[in-house]
Amino acid sequence: MKTDPSSRREGRTPLFVLLLTLALVLGPILTALWFSFHTGLPGFPSPYTLKNYVDILGSSKVYGVFLNTLGLGVGTMITVMLFAVPLAWLLARTDLPAKSLWLTVLSVEILIPGFLKAFAWILLLNPRTGIINVVLMGLLGLERAPINIYTLPAISFIQGLSLTPPAVFMIVTAFRAMDISLEESARVHGMRYGAIARRITLPLMMPALVAALLYYFVTAIETFEIPAILGLPSRIFVVTTLIYESTQPDAGLPNYGGASSIGILLSAFSTAGLYFYFRTLRRANQYAVITGKGYRAREITLGKWKWVGMAFALCYLLPALVLPFLTLVWASLFRYLQAPSLKALPLASLDAYTKIWDAAGPTVLMNTALLMAITATLVMSLSVLISWVVIRSSFRWKKTLDMAAFLPHAVPSVVFALALAIFALTLRLPIYGTIFILIFGNTIKYLGWGTRSVNSTMIQIHKELEEAGQVHGMVRLQVLRRVILPLIGPSVVNGWMWIALLALREVTMALMLYSTNNVVISTQIWSLWRADTAQAAAIGVVLVIVVAVVWFLARKFLESRLVHPF
């Protein structure tokens, strides 16, 4: 029997990585699948049944809900494309001034919790008293508000704004991976920038862009907060609303089996999206000419156009960050939420800021720090191992490994957290009710994000460097440790910071797995919003400012070490 020599060289490490990933990922996902065939509560005997699926598929309203979900996904994707592609291009390929600042501001945008953004948008754009609508009605002499926030296109737009920053970072990587020699040749031959963009850049980038957009399509259809808050007033339901209804009905006990089955159906829908994602990505890798020579693209000089570039970035940041953040500041100054107006100003006070330490004290901060640090470290460590096998090895099951790491992304967070709770409870895992169950859940959930990030960096390291290490007698793990890791280190740190941020803002799983022992800042803000709006908003404001400063300094530090500073 012949053995593949390359496989022999790789030893058992890839197999170990595959088994570890499957063990982590499949536990909760299979639990959700298993529970979708049961009724009743976890821990109680119940026979296998198709009732949950029959109930869902037998309801005529469900098809409308799936159509809405599709509409939400497509609308979000279009918004993301409108903002993320030009922003990524400006940041990756041009000499746009103050890039560090733009990148920092984009990063902190994700920190404002979705439900707070939704409330900010209600204050700004509701058709009755929304400030923007009132101003527009005054300016244009209209009798009715020109914008209604409670419609599917508006919800998709706001959701798209919310998902743009992580999309920018993903697309930037694709822009960076493209060899610009073709563009430069075209320029030498007298082609204008517009024609180069249309005839060279876009066709080359298209598969990578489509892949990124599919990723955000899947993300959009599994998010809950914004469609729930803005969709309900007009009775616009999406699949995640259905799941929420099943897990938190307005009366009675939760229907976990029903929620799991809807989650599984949505995951199947998302997995179709993921299939196209992987297919497109494969084409992207064929199209893109990957440089392994440490070659850095010459930045396009914007000249006078830099003002247009900055205006475009502001066009995004104003509605996505500035207005919601100002609304948050406004909310922090008043004992109850009120519409921004000069009349209300005399009632403003900084009281909420003086009580912040009581509300977000040492235990909450410690839990949050543990969640961020351990999750980010675990995700990036696993991602390096997985990406190394996927990108570098000839391991037979490497595609399966890549997909397995990505699979949790297709499962709605609420169902994933529910499955995780049942999994931990059934196996009596000691992490149940502790901060470690949140760390475990977030690690699995963000593995897809981590592997995307490391894959795109690892693919840029030329194989010659690795081979040189092997020629000098290093085994593959030594090559990973002594050659690859130092080269991708700054990008890994960058990914670490992103995962830490995502873990910091994650609230859906944190609420599902909540106990008094694992309160983190996101759940504290959520709880306080109902008890003391000003206090919750004040914590949000301070959090955004602190993270912005830390992020800016860390980015400055990283820039001096990164070849491509993103």
Place this chain on the structure above:
Amino acid sequence: MNRFAIPLLIAVVCLWENTVARAQVQGKWSPEVMKIIAEAAKEGKTNFYGVNLSPQDVKKLEQGLNKMFGTNLALEHEPSRHFGVKAATLVSEAKAGLPSPNDAVNMNSSGMDLLARQGSLRDLSSLPKTFPDIKANWIINQNRAVVFWHGVYGPVYNTNLVSKDKVPRKWEDLLTPAWKDNMIMSTGLDQYTALAETWGVDRVQDFLRKLKGQNVAIQRGATAVLQRLAAGEFPLAATQIYGTMKRIQGKGAPIEMAFVEPVPMSATYLTLPKNSTHPNAGLLFVAFIMSPSGHAIYEEVSGLSSAFVETSSLSKVLKGKKVAAMSPEWALKGEELVKQWADALGMEAGG
């Protein structure tokens, strides 16, 4: 010599205060209660599951609890998200052999009923005898729960936008053209279950179908509805809970409730899980929060109170009003009825 004088004086004063407090407590409580206090002191803390409170509010409750019993217990608070989910989690945890993380649990009817049926709750029959502030008729469901706070409902209006003469006086007023497109309501529909016990199911359904025709905006969560009302987005919330209204009104929000008769009223309960880790401290907490002084603090921080506690504001505002109080038996039909109400209002996503 002088540098020791002040710390010594402080130590003596503290010791004195402590001794006096203990003496007062010893004189106040029966030997049985003193035994519970002694055991609770060993447990050191108690955990309460109930509506969202700020950390400052929890501190106030903790101070009140310790003042009442001369203890030094730490009070932990788990903010409630959903009574049904909590009940489901508690029974699943008990099945898995885990201790309950909560010593006192605020529950709605169906959640309490599930916990009682699973045998997860302690018998509270001796409570009125041990703690005379708690009356025997507050203990229900075969001695498994104490009536904790009542949900009293009515239309809530923004006082800056609605003049007194326009305030709804009867339920049918909500169906007039003046309120079309001008109302918001939350997805919580218990009030209609209470009303149905008096009105009958058909009349409530008919009312809700007409209410749907008024294009009422829907929002999840009573606080969120009242926030939007206070911010002036809507002049009227079709029905809201009095306690939440009171809490937000207490912060200066220009909102007020119109008590429309019959005034729907539902109840929530306090239960003690059998498998709690601090059973004695949990018992003291229940005794404290149902006492006039404890209940006053709870009302101050949450806006919620029991109509049974004579000193509560709810008891006062309901005097002389015709109340549609939901019986515990009728409350158990809530799950099925709420689905019908949601359907009539077009709220159900899945149908």
